[in-house]
Amino acid sequence: MARDLDIRVAIIEDDETIREGYAYLIGNTEGYKVTGTYPSYEDAARKIAHDDPDVLLLDVELPGISGIDALPKLKKILPEAYILILTVYEQEDLIFRALGSGASGYLTKNTPHEKIIAAIHEVMEGGGPMSAHIARMVISSFKRNEETPLTRRETEILEHISIGKSRKRIAQELFIDLETVKSHIKNIYHKLNVHSKADAIKAARDNKFI
Amino acid sequence: MARDLDIRVAIIEDDETIREGYAYLIGNTEGYKVTGTYPSYEDAARKIAHDDPDVLLLDVELPGISGIDALPKLKKILPEAYILILTVYEQEDLIFRALGSGASGYLTKNTPHEKIIAAIHEVMEGGGPMSAHIARMVISSFKRNEETPLTRRETEILEHISIGKSRKRIAQELFIDLETVKSHIKNIYHKLNVHSKADAIKAARDNKFI
DNA sequence: AAAAGTATCACCCTAAACAGGTGAATTTGT
DNA sequence: ACAAATTCACCTGTTTAGGGTGATACTTTT
Structure with missing residues (x-):
């Protein structure tokens, strides 16, 4: 042996x-x-x-x-x-x-x-x-929540925010206007009932929306 | 049966x-x-x-x-x-x-x-x-990179940044001065060779430092 | 075809946050 | 005791964030 x-x-x-x-x-x-x-x-x-x-x-x-x-x-x-x-x-x-x-x-x-x-x-x-x-x-731990209140675009933008990108940069990368990004963010905040980036990211992560 | x-x-x-x-x-x-x-x-x-x-x-x-x-x-x-x-x-x-x-x-x-x-x-x-x-x-996919150039505190702060927290909020939560947080961030940016939050997060994620 | 939802852009406002430079005291770990 | 890590200070200027209000166009569903 x-x-x-x-x-x-x-x-x-x-x-x-x-x-x-x-x-x-x-x-x-x-x-x-x-x-x-x-x-x-x-x-x-x-x-x-x-x-x-x-x-x-x-x-x-x-x-x-x-x-x-x-x-x-x-x-x-x-x-x-x-x-x-x-x-x-x-x-x-x-x-x-x-x-x-x-x-x-x-x-x-x-x-x-x-x-x-x-x-x-x-x-x-x-x-x-x-x-x-x-x-x-x-x-x-990988599984996303299908019941997200966020639209596809909102989810996409929140993902960009969650990696620290500024609104301006997100606008550039998605080929849309800064105002549009701001508009989406306002809607995201309303839907998640938050008033800041950090809280939005936390809420979305906790609920596996992103 | x-x-x-x-x-x-x-x-x-x-x-x-x-x-x-x-x-x-x-x-x-x-x-x-x-x-x-x-x-x-x-x-x-x-x-x-x-x-x-x-x-x-x-x-x-x-x-x-x-x-x-x-x-x-x-x-x-x-x-x-x-x-x-x-x-x-x-x-x-x-x-x-x-x-x-x-x-x-x-x-x-x-x-x-x-x-x-x-x-x-x-x-x-x-x-x-x-x-x-x-x-x-x-x-x-869960495994962190042990070869991180970041110190424990720097890693901790970068983690807070990566969930969208402001410097002020990080300072409050870690019971340190805003200036200290800024100081750490400067060092993080130097070590990772970046000039913004987004790039620092990306560099750290890509290398599994966080 | 109408309604609802989604995505887009515009203009207003103020306060807060960010990025960077330079220097230095103090605490930890080896 | 030495090096590394952590802490704080004071300076500069630029950019971003958050929020209000409203409007147009494109999709999808009913």
Whole structure:
């Protein structure tokens, strides 16, 4: 058996039972090798560079520095490693912070063992493993609201505003008069019941009109 | 066998071989029922409301109206149905347009048959099935650039700017002086080599600094 | 064909925001 | 202790934003 082609996996998880459970599972699966297990980020930081894992399973609730905050630091220590979040939490803000910080996947802890192995394999093959519910939330985050009160043109103009363009510039880019842009903006403000750019953008974003 | 608890599936796909292949596969799987197969959106539009599927498999390359453009229309006809995109295309803009228009999943056509069945099941259970490569792209779209030249404070201020807030308002919300905000903005502009809000936002977005 | 909705442009007004230059004190992080 | 980051000050002038009121033309729907 080609030991040197094994996928090298490290685990950062404070609960010893869970940590050793994963280590046992992965260590006893052919093609996978556990290079290290750590109960906290602080512990991992010292040894993990030497252990050089391909994939890192990371818990979000850790003593000391949280998994989320540890993520960018771990990314710096191991720029090439894939980091998979393993957690019980399914809060949107946590998920998006983790993905924004460079996590390559997000699994909930009820994930059956064979799926964890599959996820490690998948991330090595260029995939982005997620638990079903997480995937749904991620997809939903892209979904626009069809019930927008804004017309197509108004939506278009609000989008330009939302990237900081001035009315004059919008007018130029859309080949319409500045007065027309102003007119649309007035209508947008009325419909959204706001009196400023910032509030219009916020209202539209919150309601997924843009 | 409880026929009336079957998951009702419809297929819109112009290639007859593929279409009938899927129909055969799904129709012969216990717990699934094919309520209709259509070669185009125009065909589907007439009959699909009556057929009332739970899940709709939708191809993106269709004669006449494309699958992407058909998506919002189909959503109107069948607001409760889940729509799964089935396509050979993996272009980012197509993926995000589809998800923005309300697709609940995105599968590539090399997906093995058992995974298609699994995806239909998954979407009915609250998941968001995606092919591995698609999931990776979706996750990557959230990933920030760690190599940002901006400091934490500068990034924070640029984020406030990007949602349309005025300098004065930013100063108030961050409990710092207006002059300080201006100072940060000057530095941001220098670092990004721009001379306006809009260009700063664009540069930062393009590079995933915010 | 009429009505409703959308998109277009015009002219008025005032206050606020923006962009840029230069310099400097203070606080943080390593 | 040093460098980087954050904070504030004072100066200049130009541009933008927000709001009121009204009107014309093009689409879509009824």
